[in-house]
Amino acid sequence: MKRLLILLLTVFTTSTVTFSQKKQIDSVQTLIKADKDDTIKVAHLNYLASLYSKQKKYKDAEKHLLNALSIAEQTGSLTSIKSVHSDLSVLYKEANKPTKELEHYKKYITLRDSIANETKKSTALAELETKKTAETEN
Secondary structure, three states: OHHHHHHHHHHHHHHHHHHHHHHHHHHHHHHHHHOOOHHHHHHHHHHHHHHHHHOOOHHHHHHHHHHHHHHHHHHOOHHHHHHHHHHHHHHHHHOOOHHHHHHHHHHHHHHHHHHHHHHHHHHHHHHHHHHHHHHHHO
C-alpha cells in the first residue's frame, strides 16, 4: 500500500510539473508571435530555450537559441549577441557537446571584453570632455 501511494504521488507530481512546463512554453510561444521588438523577442526565445533545456530537450533549445542569435545579429545588439552565445555555451555543456560549447564560450568572452573596453573608452572620453568644459569655463 505504501509503495502504491509513493508511486501515485510520484506520477502526480511529474505530470503536474510537465503540465506546468507545457503551459509556460505555450505562453512564451504566444508572446514570441506577438513580439514587435526584436530585443524582446530575443529575450523570449532565450527563455523558451531555457524551458526546453530544463526538460533536456536540447535540440528544441538549440533551435530557439540559434533563432535568437540570428535576430540579435540582424539588429546588431552586441549585448544580445553576447547573451545568446553565453546561453549556447551553457546549452552545449549540458548536452555534452564540448566543441560547440568552447566555440560559443570564446565568442561570448570576446564580446564581453569588447563591450567592457568600449564602456571604459566612453567613460574616459566623457571624463575628458568634462575636464575640458571645466577648464574652458575657468
